[in-house]
Amino acid sequence: MDKTFDPKPIEARWCQDWEAGGCYQPSGSGTPYAIMIPPPNVTGTLHMGHAFQHTVMDALTRYHRMSGFDTLWQPGTDHAGIATQMVVERNLKLAGEPSRAELGREKFLDKVWEWKKYSAGTIGQQIRRMGSSVDWTREAFTMDPAYSKAVVEHFVRLHEDGLIYRGKRLVNWDPVLQTAISDLEVVQEEENGKLWHFRYPLADGATYTDSEGRTLNYIVVATTRPETMLGDTAVAVHPEDERYKHLVGKQVLLPLCNRLIPIVADDYVDREFGTGCVKITPAHDFNDYQLGQRHKLPVFNIFTRTAHVIGTVTDEEWTQAADKNAEAADGIGAIAREATALNWRAIPEKYRGLDRIVARKQIVADLEADTAYTNCHSGESRNPEPAGAVLDPGVRRDDEVAEGSANAAASSAKPAKPAYPRGLVDKIIDHKLKVPRGDRSGAVLEPYLTDQWFVDLTRETRHDGQPGNGGLLAITKPAIDAVESGRIRFVPDNWKTTYFHWLNNIQDWCISRQLWWGHRIPAWYDAEGKVYVGRDEAEVRAKHGLAAGVSLKQDEDVFDTWFSSDIWPMATLGWPDNTEALKKYYPSSVLVTGFDIIFFWVARMVMMGQYFMNDVPFKDVFITGLVRDPEGNKMSKSKGNVLDPLDVVDGITLDALVAKRTTGLMNPATAPKIEGKTRKDYPKGIEPVGVDALRFTFAALATNGRDVRFDAARAEGYRNFCNKIWNASRFVLMNVGALDPETGAELPGVSLDGEATLSTADRWIISKLQRLEAEAAQHFADYRFDLLAASLYQFIWNEYCDWYLELTKPVMQGSDEAAKRGARRTVVRVLEVSLRLLHPIMPFITEEIWQRVGPLAGKTGKTIMLEPYPVANPERIDEAAEADVEWLKGFMLGVRQIRGEMDIPPGKPVPVLIQNASEADAERIARFTDSVSFLARLESIRVLAASDEAPQSATALLGSMKILVPMAGLIDKAAELARLAKLKAKLENDLKMNEARLASDKFVNGAPAAVIDKERARVAQQKAELATLAEQEARISAL
């Protein structure tokens, strides 16, 4: 064995042996214990979050496997529709290859499959390297043929049960990706914007008097999105708003468009917000859409699927384009035609085809320039808006159109800040607003009217009028009940609040996506647009009696990725077939995942599990925190703060890390900033720590669902721990004769048989081991890997290495053969048990050492992986031995403190005198003379009689016993007095507090007797100690 632990060759060997040896597969006997891996996206490689969660899952898996369960950890990957499609498109662009559109659907999908193969392979290698004991024979992918069949099956069954519908609804539309997305994929970000106030003239020359007594012939609407006015179909006011009540039913003339639109009353309107008048654009705002439905307003779509104002095309051109689109797999071609062909002519020509932001500027400028109504009221007296009101429409991102040349002329003239009112613009004020963006593309989303597929989650009865429960009762409520009833337990518990809150406010789920990568929706349309749903075209034809001559076209859209991963726990086990695996491993035991996908995934698996299996998909949900960078920021590629777990395992130089983080950036301009931060966070790069140390770090940091700030120094600390274990094992092997101390060569054929006696130290460490075993079981049951790691670390380093191995040294070098045998046997067995206790977190080092130590402890198994996990035996707890060793530690600490503070070199033997020893003290001194002398490097130890005079000494206390180290004139009087004063001060302080407590009637009358007794004993003890100290202080002062 080498002097220093070198993880790399060991990891490589065991990874291979375990997998090849079939150790990862279920044993086939025992109670089933199953974990379904949250399938990583095939978008690239695994990050620290995966490594963290996999560590937790593997620890659970190995623990249960060792504990005799029939353990399955099921691996796999997720096709991750949008995310993967984006990655592949970007790769094509970077490589200068033809784009998605140029390739066409089929060829593009070939490229994605190529990428998938590469990515899944990388992920598999990463999982293997981390030592994750997944059953590779069951590896799954969400687009495997069998899995795809299950996806179709669950869609068709839900459809047959009336829980899926297709309809034209306002959805969140991503104009960059050009697909619908679900509510969950929308991130609302607060951004700085403007609130524009526009004057909409009243029709037919109507006027009214405002609260300031002015006569007005217009009303002022406030909006954050001027460009949508092209699609306004009403203005709304609150029905009880005294200011406008009387105008309800009248009309306004929509500026620029010159359309008449009504003023309606609706209590959705917030009287306090803006002017209390809201323009209503049903086609491009969710609230307006609802309001429009209530008031039967026309829905006036003004945007294309790229969020440009619909263009200048003839009806004929539109028809052709739409047909072509429909043929070219453009699922919304027909809708666009319908909505747009009717409307485009109503949009003033100058705005047609403009990007929405460009259109916004143009519209504001034109309204400002519209002087037709500038004098449309009398008594204009308001002050212009103060400086700060500017025309800039606010912050933009690079995905939006930059300031165009249209405005170049204006900006070069450096215009003075305009004063308002100006034309039809009443005023413009700064305003913070929530901007909806796509979580993948970052693009500003557009509410957009399209035909999509939805899962009904909100109705009590079926939407199609058939008998039976709607989605609310059939899907949503059972998912709530699963957690409410305790059949699913969240750990930590508080996440169930989040879960309930979402389910209680749930919306129907839009499951269709206008993408290419994914499961094609199993719906077919005939020439009339009639839709048929079935498992395949043949089934549809058979079911509906459609002759071969009837042409059917399959829906071009694919499912939302989550509408395939929602059946992961059952489909990977063979559902819809009732396989043996499904019977055995469903429901799985625990789901380990992050809180960020409770809605996306956890809740939906519960829904589908309950619906199709009539049972929960997992019994526990262990929610882990997120792995963050040292400053607490979320790790992301664009921030350039991601770490590859294998770079921590193998180490990486600073330059290599910088290079890795700054290449292939979406926005190369951020590279210098990223480089700066990287150089600050990891000034020396990252030292290699090995898999075991990284895993242990994750375990130690996994504190009760809190986020984890990854700290490379911590990982290095646990690498040191590995080295400690390694060297302790070397020491053990050397001492039992299994390792040559000179050459490091392994010597076979060692036997520890024969008569043996166990020392106090032996019985103590065995006793402590039982306590550790009990703690380990508890921590696993509670998912407290941090406490588990701390217990193991503390036992191995601070008890076993620091004390127990030291205590055995004199025995090992002594001549008592039976005692020697007892120590050797204990040293080996405790180490062997410790290795098994540690194995679920640190699989490699424990296996490597166990191969040598196991046989010495009488183990004949091939691998530690399949050995039983240690269980506590309460009968071996030995409180007397524990008390003895505590006393011994106290004695040692006293001598060491004197050494440390008196600057006595550790190697120099010192004589020790004892005063005030009780009988028990004296007995222990006699018993432990050898140990103490060896460990504390004592020259001699002598117990003084009460009458004996002690020489000048430095003092330590153990209870009221005095441990004296004679200083023979060398004593630094001032230093020793200072030392004593320090001890005394602390003691006096404590004593004062405790006496005060005992003097209080409240305490004496109120506290339990046991507490009072304990307090009295403590005070007595402290008084005795204080007396001893005072005496010693007097003696030193007198020198």
Next chain:
RNA sequence: GGACAGUUAGCUCAGUGGUAGAGCAUCGCCUUCACACGGCGGGGGUCACAGGUUCAAGCCCUGUACUGUCCA
């Protein structure tokens, strides 16, 4: 605006009623025959703030402040 977390040593975090703990960092001594990726010792906290409950509060209750996350 609502909900949920968090606030403890320089840093990262344990600690659910009985005198504050760990790792890392720091300071001092030591290349002692398993380990310098080591050993030994030291220093360092009025547990965010204000009330309350209790014989007793870092811990329970109420409120405030700040930070973070989620949902409107």
